[in-house]
Amino acid sequence: MTRRRLITAASAATVMTLGGVGYAAHRRSANPYYRGPISDHFDGVRFHAPEQPPDKNFSDLARWRMTAKTEPWPASAPSPFPADIPPERVDGLRVVLIGHASYLFQVAGRNILVDPVFAKRASPVRFAGPKRVNPPGIAYEKLPPIDVVLITHNHYDHLDGPTMARLWQEHQPLIVAPLGNDAILRGYDETMNVETRDWGESVDLGGGTTVHLTPANHWSARGLNDRRMALWCAFVLTTPRGVHYHVGDTGLGQGTIFRDIRARFGPPRLATLPIGAYEPRWFMQPQHMNPADAVEALRLLDAEQALGHHWGTFKLTDEGIERPAEALTAALGAAGLRQEVFLPLRPGQVWEG
Template structure:
């Protein structure tokens, strides 16, 4: 291998690691984020999913980078929907995609942000990393009063530290995050009120609205040496407006995480599921569903209404910008489900039910 090619591959691998689709670095050392008892998914230093596949290593990343045949993205992919200006409160359920995996959920009179990312790049730096190709579906200044913020995990396309610090200063919301992420968040503003929880635990917001943390088949990292040192999760929101199941990132696995949600909470009223960042499959399958997997997950949940995210805003992987929506249409047709039952949302697009 030529030295320049290797350096290019390693450089790209480093950026993608920091952006959220990377590889395992060295495994020794202490955990800087969390110190707690061992469990069936925490060994005292690192978290893991019970069915987690072996971590990819640097050789896998170099193999991917040197063999990439990814489809180029346009410099801009504007949403056909105008930026939303949400009402101050909603009695029922109203959901709008801000972009990628960021949502505003207005439910039972409360306003909840999930993984709010307003940055121009999903990266720890401003000069490199995946760049946003459309504006946020809600301008920061048009947000209604925010009561709570839910963080699924610490990858840069899901945890935008500067935006969270700004949200804290503007709205003083309750912030809910999996174990270890509270340490990361307070690094952006030490005054943040963060409730950190484990899988199977919950935060009661009052008036019948509860946030439940449930497993996802994913991982975490903010840098090269902290892989899986903070926990990741999906959320189930139970409220007078019904059950809403939200997954930031996950692989399908054997389907047990979806069956468990249905068994515990019943068929959700709404499921928001990722449908993008899935190619090449040999690399991405354990951590990211493709549209076919997402439709299979929907069946395991009992076929609730679904909204698709994690596509069309930041180029993280090899598929073209429109391929997830196209593949979702094919997968729905193959499963005999109507297209409106699982919408591939664009920034600013609103669903009300």
Template sequence: MKRRGLIKFASAVTVMTLGGVGYAAHKRGRNPYYQGPVSDHFDGTRFFAPGQPQDKGAAELARWQMGGGREDWPARWPSPYPPDTPPERVEGLRVVHVGHASVLIQVAGRNILVDPVYARRASPVGFAGPKRVNPPGIAFEALPPIDAVLVTHNHYDHLDGPALARLWAEHEPVFVAPFGNDAIIRSYDPTVRVETRDWGGSVDLGGGLAVHLTPAYHWSARGVNDRRMALWCAFVLTTPQGVIHHVGDTGFGDGAIFGAVRERFGAPRLAILPIGAYEPRWFMQAQHMNPEEAVRALGMLGAEQALGHHWGTFRLTNEGIERPAEALSAALAAEGVAPDRFLALRPGQVWEPAA
């Protein structure tokens, strides 16, 4: 009974942290985050991605958690790059990896943080769950003035409530998130200004910049009873320095979401794509790309440059800490893509376009 209870608790933490499973059998009830009309991806209570495979259930979750096959991670894996101290403003384009899915985009005089997570653990509790193995690539105190914060979805490795509240208190940026996430963000500070949109919606950030919400093959949850009650998304930034596409979490599916971005916005100058948290494939494929699929996404987007994130900071799934970078290198070689066109970023690493 003790072992069974520990497995049940560990499974619950895993579910709430990264969206490893969305239970197939849901109790219908009132959505605490969002009330709106039924659409092609909202049934009145829960959101869904058309064409995405059916949610897995508790049996599959238990099979994964008890199935073995997890490679060990080190307790610490320091980045080879020192913590960055960004300039206050950049008129061109500069991107810094904070860690996991958190990046700072400095473009055309604006500073934009995406999915900023500064927590010691990506978890609903402070005493368990994935613990970061390297410090943030930018110390919170070293952040430049933040104009906008973009939140792709509500899993704990992407939405760090205390960090968002602190960003609001110290910088008062505009927050942009998909439907339902405003209620979650405001639960940490009711005064936060959050602009929510549906897939296809846009927010003008000023200075010739706009952010657009596009579909992703993923899902959402903060607890065990709110599966898919808040929407998730990817972002496209249209800027004077070109189009930037940032994907927080997604499966590859049939690749249509990437083709649609290119059709609507043109080939991006920069694509920031997830490359980690993908094993075992039978469990993760519907919601997390692996590096081979990320390279296929790059091809469908036609992006000039890609940066890989969502790896090497929090241990979420079965693959070893260095496997995503190794698999990315192999996939690029197999497709004849130059290795410097798709970089697996480490915390503190800076990317700027060549002069």
């Protein structure tokens, strides 16, 4: 089988999805999303993380697809938690997993969506790509008034363009995203107002809450020729209810990004961390933590509580649907930590603190 046929065979789950697992060509071209000054993480065309590994190529993807030992997922895996109906406002801190990496954070009277994906597939097309195996943990129609939407990066399992256009039309939220993602979002609604920021910059969300954009060990792409042309990030929310650190996608790397968060903001009250889409490790390790990595991140952060996401809704990689939760249990035990300090959330599951 030729390389091109190998790529075509894998396109629904890898190349087209680009949900942190796919291949994107590295042809140098003008950046269609962002033009700005060269910096320590932008070369004038592409962004890069402090510990950016070499980009994967056709040979790497072909090797993965030819040697994959993938565990099958069920066609349907409903959450044991009923769909949540959130209150209109919360004075404290209330967190609900919508599914995969999509959350509703309610804190100090503000309603904040992060990476809202309500689509049936994490894909640029409706007929192919990873299909969700459980419904959203909050039905779209049951959302409270949305004040803010935060976008960590542009992969299709994190940036759902049609959902973002609908949210904008119906809620007019403040939208905050890393550099370059405004151009992508306005492709779905040209009237959309997006506040873009670089790593190290912040936006006041009102009500005593500020969001800070921080680095993550990841990458971005929406197609074959735009790899790393829009920035990606993690978020720190400083709120009247404490510090909340949220990572959409990242590799552990040398742990530097987590040490830096603790040094700058102190130990977080809450850390929401990815625990899934990690096999095979030789391919995924630079960009996706496994549960053992996530437990190490928790240790480096010295966070009071952690919640795990990025698992159990879209099959993006080789591990079975329950493997992340099982591996998290084992990793916590090996670290001598109580199981309740790091919960693998399921759609509709609520955490309050």
